[in-house]
Amino acid sequence: KAGVTQTPRYLIKTRGQQVTLSCSPISGHRSVSWYQQTPGQGLQFLFEYFSETQRNKGNFPGRFSGRQFSNSRSEMNVSTLELGDSALYLCASSLQEGNTIYFGEGSWLTVV
Amino acid sequence: GESVGLHLPTLSVQEGDNSIINCAYSNSASDYFIWYKQESGKGPQFIIDIRSNMDKRQGQRVTVLLNKTVKHLSLQIAATQPGDSAVYFCAESNAGKSTFGDGTTLTVKP
Numbered sequence: 001k002a003g004v005t006q007t008p009r010y011l012i013k014t015r016g017q018q019v020t021l022s023c024s025p026i027s028g029h030r031s032v033s034w035y036q037q038t039p040g041q042g043l044q045f046l047f048e049y050f051s052e053t054q055r056n057k058g059n060f061p062g063r064f065s066g067r068q069f070s071n072s073r074s075e076m077n078v079s080t081l082e083l084g085d086s087a088l089y090l091c092a093s094s095l096q097e098g099n100t101i102y103f104g105e106g107s108w109l110t111v112v
Numbered sequence: 113g114e115s116v117g118l119h120l121p122t123l124s125v126q127e128g129d130n131s132i133i134n135c136a137y138s139n140s141a142s143d144y145f146i147w148y149k150q151e152s153g154k155g156p157q158f159i160i161d162i163r164s165n166m167d168k169r170q171g172q173r174v175t176v177l178l179n180k181t182v183k184h185l186s187l188q189i190a191a192t193q194p195g196d197s198a199v200y201f202c203a204e205s206n207a208g209k210s211t212f213g214d215g216t217t218l219t220v221k222p
Contacts, residue, residue, distance in 0.1 A: 042212060097208030105154055106154075
């Protein structure tokens with residue numbers, strides 16, 4: 001069974017641009033969550049989706065948004081990129097809320 | 113508020129020794145706990161979990177202990193190997209929302 005797949009793996013953007021990251025959950029998993037990981041802040045929860053609905057949201061500005069499609073695939077978007085947005089963005093999926101979450105390999109975003 | 117922390121940011125052990133990585137949590141309502149391993153350049157990998165109705169769970173070479181009285185979680189790795197070198201995170205889950213600790217970097221010396 002394929003794991004959580006994230007694309008792209010690496011990308012470089014300039015300040016002010018926007019970026020869209022994609023996540024395909026494990027087959028059958030309906031819950032998808034997103035995290036930002038930086039050396040100084042550790043793993044920070046962004047948001048969680050279940051059946052196309054955002055169920056939980058972390059403390060990030062409105063520039064960070066996401067959505068989930070009917071096939072459970074998810075995208076997150078960051079607009080007006082800032083240097084501080086440089087991080088590893090991790091997607092995770094689970095069968096449903098409260099179950100074990102499994103992570104993808106992440107998307108490394110560098111903002112220059 | 114909720115917080116999950118690990119007692120030590122780094123831990124160095126000799127190959128073959130047992131490793132113990134500790135984690136303290138503050139939300140007594142948390143009902144599910146997970147340990148993850150993250151190798152350099154990779155995403156976190158599930159190791160083992162435990163629900164709040166248990167105090168011990170064993171896997172292959174790993175054991176998780178949960179002490180709800182003092183809100184403490186530990187991961188024990190038996191016969192630590194060089195491949196165990198990684199960052200280890202604990203996570204607590206409450207109402208479907210997971211909160212992660214900062215991580216302990218385990219280094220295994222040959």
